[in-house]
Amino acid sequence: MSEYISIKNLSVRFGSVEALKNVDLEIPRNQITTVFGPANSGKTVLMRAINRMIELSPTLQRSGDITINGESIFRPEVDVAVLRRRVSMVFALPTPLPMSIYENVIYGLRLMGEKNREKLDAQVEYGLEAAALWNEVRNRLHDPALSLSGGQQQRLCLARSLALDPDILLLDAPTAALDPISTAQIEETMIELKSRYTIILVPHNFHQGARVADRAAFFLGGECIEVGTVSQIFTAPRDSRTEDYVSGRFG
Amino acid sequence: MSDQLRGKIAIGMIWAAALFSLSVLILIIAYILIRGLPQVSLSFLLESPTDLGRSGGIFPAILGTLVLGLGALVIAVPLGIGSAIYLTEYTYPSRLTSIIRFGTESLAGVPSIIFGLFGFIFFVSYLKMSWSILAGSLTLALMILPTIIRTAEEAIRAVPQSYREVSFGMGATRWQMVTTVVLPTALPGILTGIILAFGRAVGETAAVIFTAGTALNIPISVFSPVRTMAVHFYILAVEGISLEKAYATGAVLIITVLLINIGANMLITRAVVRTGRK
Ligand SMILES: Nc1ncnc2c1ncn2[C@@H]1O[C@H](COP(=O)(O)OP(=O)(O)O)[C@@H](O)[C@H]1O
Ligand SMILES: [Mg+2]
Numbered sequence: 001m002s003e004y005i006s007i008k009n010l011s012v013r014f015g016s017v018e019a020l021k022n023v024d025l026e027i028p029r030n031q032i033t034t035v036f037g038p039a040n041s042g043k044t045v046l047m048r049a050i051n052r053m054i055e056l057s058p059t060l061q062r063s064g065d066i067t068i069n070g071e072s073i074f075r076p077e078v079d080v081a082v083l084r085r086r087v088s089m090v091f092a093l094p095t096p097l098p099m100s101i102y103e104n105v106i107y108g109l110r111l112m113g114e115k116n117r118e119k120l121d122a123q124v125e126y127g128l129e130a131a132a133l134w135n136e137v138r139n140r141l142h143d144p145a146l147s148l149s150g151g152q153q154q155r156l157c158l159a160r161s162l163a164l165d166p167d168i169l170l171l172d173a174p175t176a177a178l179d180p181i182s183t184a185q186i187e188e189t190m191i192e193l194k195s196r197y198t199i200i201l202v203p204h205n206f207h208q209g210a211r212v213a214d215r216a217a218f219f220l221g222g223e224c225i226e227v228g229t230v231s232q233i234f235t236a237p238r239d240s241r242t243e244d245y246v247s248g249r250f251g
Numbered sequence: 252m253s254d255q256l257r258g259k260i261a262i263g264m265i266w267a268a269a270l271f272s273l274s275v276l277i278l279i280i281a282y283i284l285i286r287g288l289p290q291v292s293l294s295f296l297l298e299s300p301t302d303l304g305r306s307g308g309i310f311p312a313i314l315g316t317l318v319l320g321l322g323a324l325v326i327a328v329p330l331g332i333g334s335a336i337y338l339t340e341y342t343y344p345s346r347l348t349s350i351i352r353f354g355t356e357s358l359a360g361v362p363s364i365i366f367g368l369f370g371f372i373f374f375v376s377y378l379k380m381s382w383s384i385l386a387g388s389l390t391l392a393l394m395i396l397p398t399i400i401r402t403a404e405e406a407i408r409a410v411p412q413s414y415r416e417v418s419f420g421m422g423a424t425r426w427q428m429v430t431t432v433v434l435p436t437a438l439p440g441i442l443t444g445i446i447l448a449f450g451r452a453v454g455e456t457a458a459v460i461f462t463a464g465t466a467l468n469i470p471i472s473v474f475s476p477v478r479t480m481a482v483h484f485y486i487l488a489v490e491g492i493s494l495e496k497a498y499a500t501g502a503v504l505i506i507t508v509l510l511i512n513i514g515a516n517m518l519i520t521r522a523v524v525r526t527g528r529k
């Protein structure tokens with residue numbers, strides 16, 4: 001197993017709230033790793049640490065390190081804008097920006113100053129194809145993104161990330177607000193995408209993690225309790241707290 | 252007396268109060284329009300006054316009003332939007348921001364005659380700008396600044412936090428986030444504030460009579476003195492020059508303000524429709 005993202009002894013506090021405590025976690029390339037656990041266990045903070053979004057909080061205190069391909073993301077010469085395009089995040093609620101479908105998909109490229117029409121058109125088609133939305137919107141690319149259904153909006157957000165050619169996708173409960181059919185579509189898309197991307201998924205519930213992921217990490221109270229293959233974690237957990245959670249005894 | 256009855260009486264009184272305010276407003280506008288409009292003609296709009304305004308038109312005053320109003324906007328809009336962006340996007344709430352906010356709020360409550368006196372002492376006398384478009388615009392700009400800051404701040408705060416998150420998440424710098432997401436989304440609200448402020452500036456008398464002067468000539472530069480329609484109206488009426496012409500000027504002023512509001516509303520509706528928000 002070649003680990004790609006290494007989280008080493010990571011602790012994160014916001015003022016007096018300890019959001020992550022001494023987390024160690026290895027994430028392999030081109031697999032789906034699901035990070036699951038009850039609410040407030042630090043899943044979102046972990047994701048936001050990997051693209052350094054936690055730094056938007058004025059009260060942040062961090063210790064420990066995260067490396068991608070062996071290099072720390074906290075080195076002073078790292079450009080957070082470049083990092084965030086390489087490690088792209090999709091949020092729990094669909095968050096299209098109030099612009100057209102087309103403008104949404106190229107939003108990241110526009111920020112980078114890309115003006116070449118052909119390049120932009122190509123990335124729009126690539127992103128929407130990969131997010132399984134192209135056929136539904138190809139004839140209405142200039143309609144407002146807010147005119148799409150919830151499931152379509154979430155796939156648009158996925159397309160917006162994919163249009164940047166990221167290496168890593170952070171999916172924070174991307175189906176939490178969607179109906180079962182849209183959820184199934186997104187799950188299918190995730191499995192197709194893992195040959196090209198490394199995916200970290202906070203599942204909508206742990207059954208989703210079991211369905212689509214290769215590896216699973218159980219979080220509780222800001223600690224990474226246990227990590228292993230999906231079949232090991234969900235059928236033979238070593239830690240009693242993991243067992244309680246996956247057998248539905250709490251949470 | 253039952254609670255239900257008490258409720259009904261309260262609602263009745265609220266209705267009566269609203270109706271009263273509305274009818275007073277309509278009465279004033281209707282009175283001025285009825286007395287003024289018959290005197291308004293194309294030549295009244297396009298000619299210069301003669302004999303102190305007893306005859307002729309009000310073209311210099313129309314020009315003066317628009318130039319002063321636009322001048323005030325040119326100064327106050329960038330300052331106001333800049334301050335609002337700074338207060339909302341570049342600082343965390345602190346002692347300094349509450350002092351700034353307290354300052355702008357106090358400024359909003361200062362009567363316009365005080366702005367006029369300040370403008371006269373500072374711009375006209377101390378900075379030797381004399382009565383001029385420049386001194387008048389600067390004074391009006393100070394007067395409308397709090398309105399622009401406050402409305403822009405409210406509009407910016409109403410932009411969903413998730414838009415900022417998405418923008419940062421796609422690698423935006425703070426400035427890119429502000430220009431690509433925050434300002435376009437807040438634009439209708441910001442425009443509303445600007446229109447409100449412009450309306451105030453256009454109708455203002457006390458702040459400009461001491462700073463822009465009362466000259467009836469057509470201005471040739473920003474250092475020329477001008478007379479606004481509101482000042483013209485005031486002088487015609489108070490000095491008993493011509494009540495007829497005073498009402499006609501008032502009618503033109505009211506219609507100008509109405510047109511600005513209608514035009515602005517159309518602009519704002521278009522801005523909202525374009526982004527697909529309801
Ligand atoms: N920006 C922040 N400021 C203060 N506290 C935060 C912040 N972000 C997260 N937290 C706190 O960190 C803890 C973990 O949150 P989170 O990672 O969002 O949990 P979840 O596992 O539900 O995603 C929670 O107690 C939350 O209140
Ligand atoms: Mg969360």
